[in-house]
Amino acid sequence: MKIYRVNMSDLTVKSEDVPEKWRRLGGRALTSAIVAEEVDPNCHPLGKKNKLVFAPGLLSGTTAPSSGRMSVGSKSPLTGGIKESNSGGMAAQQLGRLGIKALIIEGMPEGDKFYNLHVDVNGVKIQEETELIGKGNYEVIDRLSQKYGSKIGVITIGQAGEYKMSAANISVKDPHGYIRSAGRGGLGAVMSSKRIKYITVDETNGPGVPVADQEKFKNAGRVFAQGLREHPVTGQGLPTYGSNVLVNILNEAGGLPTHNFRMGRFAGANKISGETMYETILDRKGKPTHNCHAGCVISCSQVYNDKEGNFLTAGFEYETIWGFGAVCMVDDLDIIAQADRICDDIGIDTIETAVAISTAMEGGVIPFGDGEGMLNLIREISKGSYLGRIIGNGAAFAGKALGVTRVAVVKNQAIPAYDPRAVKGVGVTYATTPMGADHTAGYSVATNILKVGGDVSPLAKEGNVELSRNLQVATAAIDSLGFCLFVAFGVLDKPEVYQAMIDMIDAKNGPDAVKDDITELGKFVLTTERKFNEAAGFTKADDRLPEFFEEPVPPHNTTWDFSGEELDEVFNFVEEKNDYGKVDNKEMQKVNTNEMQYV
Amino acid sequence: MKLDVRLFAGLKCNNPELPCFGKNEFDLEVPAGTTISGLHNLMNLESKYPLINLVNGIAQKDDHALSHGDRVGIFPPVGGG
Known part of the structure; x- marks a missing residue:
């Protein structure tokens, strides 16, 4: 597989082989590893030193069920920290089948022209864009589908992105021409700062995603799909309502x-x-x-x-x-x-x-x-x-x-x-995830309220730090594999669904598979992200909720009552020497490249 | 004793002998000491999977004894995010 670097400063594209250290990474693990290694944590998010990285999940483009998520990574203009936001739609599977491990957009052009990128089996082409500037996402998708045909993939920004607003997202066309979004953290503004209005993806004649053991992969995929269909949440509740x-x-x-x-x-x-x-x-x-x-x-x-x-x-x-x-x-x-x-x-x-x-x-x-x-x-x-x-x-x-x-x-x-006062496990996630308040980063609601994966009280503190930590680790891994997070309902509840997920990873990677090191993958991702944020100036004080949550909220009249020390326990697996604020960029890069490779 | 019963995500009272038959939100008079599973049986609730029961907003197990005036929300397994 290839990595494409699109340099918007000189409008050139380079194709690179995937280095060994990134070979087993995909999705969030890969976007965060690239951003941590290549982006100055103190750069302006909308300046030329920031990068915007698109990466399909490790299994995206294969036949693995519900595995079509694409991660987008960067330094966020909203949070000032590292960001990964992922989306459904067509692009993840198309990029995967084109043999593209990651698309890294760097630099920024002089002047105020906008451009588009066209990605196909021959590589990436940069073209000036004039027609669709100022247009909304629906019109962009409609016009590009007319121009290239309904199977064209589209990744686009709307007017909010063009204005470089910190809440602007990146939209992705779904198979019916509707819109899915890499919603959080203002990544649409970063795409706009690179002066890119949209990216089209044509997967015709793509080589596909390499899978070492096709038979094992297919069988595991069948068990995984059946497990999701038989689970009441993923098989009934979600499809209906x-x-x-x-x-x-x-x-x-x-x-x-x-x-x-x-x-x-x-x-x-x-x-x-x-x-x-x-x-x-x-x-x-x-x-x-x-x-x-x-x-x-x-x-x-x-x-x-x-x-x-x-x-x-x-x-x-x-x-x-x-x-x-x-x-x-x-x-x-x-x-x-x-x-x-x-x-x-x-x-x-x-x-x-x-x-x-x-x-x-x-x-x-x-x-x-x-x-x-x-x-x-x-x-x-x-x-x-x-x-x-x-x-x-x-x-x-x-x-x-x-x-x-x-x-x-x-x-x-x-x-x-x-x-967070009535669903305390997710409050712990809001406070501590490197992403800024994000329910998906460690969806403790599942266990607090929905009683999936166990039963931890939503109103008491007991067990919620551990719950959030475990779910943040598992989520970071799922986001890296390209799975929709909703597979977690089946994975958490049914051992055979979890095992099928591991078997698919093993079958894809072959004899040098990572076995069941899902936990290590998740910890690698979170450690990488935490270190970036530390180097960007985040401290423990950033891992806290606003003080108005000390007020009781009816009907239970519970308050947010976690101490700072309790919240700081969430990331107890990040090494002591990497305390907030004590790692300079040079040291961080050494750690990222030499000690934290996920192999 | 009287209960404030709310059934969600397709659940309905299935007992034709009760005034709440076919409804999903109603007050219901039940004998004192009725448990959650007793309430399920009374309404002939049908579910292949264990139901989630929130009594006054707090999850309770099937053997929990209900009290006069309780607000009882009953759900099949649901999820999202």
Whole structure:
């Protein structure tokens, strides 16, 4: 397989063999290893020294079920730390089948021209782009699909990216022409700083992904798929109701953040729930079940139509619905769907945008519950107005601009859809993950609330540091393999599904396989990321929640009561000598290249 | 004693002899001391998998004895994220 380096300073492309140290890495492990080794932790995220790395998961492009995730890595303009954000859609599998291990975009061109990249079996071509500048993602995908055919893969930024907003995401075309997103951390702004509007991927005549033992791989894949189909969450709940099935259970558990995190229950929960959404989709002849990449056996996505039965949005997720719903006190699913549609089109993270709007509501810009006002604020982002730029740069930025202190962020990234006082395991993850507040980084909700992979109380401290640590390690590995994180429901609950995952890795890598060193892979990823953040200036003080979480949240009236020492135990596997702030860049690079290779 | 019962993700009361038959959100009069599994049986709840029971927002096991006024949310296994 190859690594392509696209140098936007001199508009050249180089192809490189994959060095031994990166051969067994993919997805997040590879993007984080490359960023840690090649990006100055103190660089400006939107300057020429930052890099933007795309890497399909280790198994993406193979027949492994639900393995079509692509990682995008960089130094984040939102958090100032290392970032990996991953997405479904077509691109991961296409890049994998083209034999591309990673696409590294570096440098930046002089002047204000935009460019596009075209990736195919011959390599990567850089071309000047004029036609689609200023266009939204839906039009970009539509026009490129007309030009190249429906099978073309597209990775694109919308207007929010072009404006280099810190909440801008990178959008990826799915097999039906809809949009999936590498949502978090402002990577769309980094792509814009490199002056790239979109990347097209044509996988025709690609060599495919090498697999050492095809027979073993196929058999393990069959067991894995069957295990996911038979698990009630991945086989029934998610395909029927999508991730939005969570609104009601989080509401019942008192962990649905409402009114800018003042309450754990929302009176309008049932109106925006997965069950209501499912009935609405059926009534309007949408699709309750839809997959974001070929070969997904979970198919949690959906197509949501408007009242007239016309397409409105797809991939309508729980966190989006919570954000534009409960936290902003809006109980109209159609308004929330419009908000999702606009965010997908202009290319901005829905979680960050929703919490920024909740912050603006806190600051009196519009009242809580004002759905039309909320849509207008999102439209301001697409216009690039001063107000739009305040929202589009994220919740922390909006809080500063508006004099609001009740701002739900960690490391400047917005806290998502689970109140950390009522779902304490995920609170530990928010505080400590190198990504900034991110539920997916260690989804303790599974064990706290959904009772998958065990049962740890969501309201007490006991067991939640260990739970978050174990899930962060496992997640870092899953993100590196290219699997959708939802496979974890099966992997955590069923030993045969876990074993099938290990067997697929072994069968792909052959005799020098890493065996079941999933834990070591996860620890390698997290150590690499933590060290980058240390060198970028992060300290223990950055691993804490905002102080307003010391207030009790009804209905349980629990508070955020972890001490700093308790939170610092999460990363007890990172070596002592690498304490925060004590590792200079030179030493970090030595450690990364010589001691931390995952082999 | 009276319970505030909420059934989710496709669950419904399946006992035709109860006034809540076919419904998923209702108040229900039950004998004092009724446990969660007793409530499941009373409503003829059908599930291939263990159900999640939240009593006043806190997960409880099937042998938990319910009290007058309890809010009982019952879910099949669900997930997302």
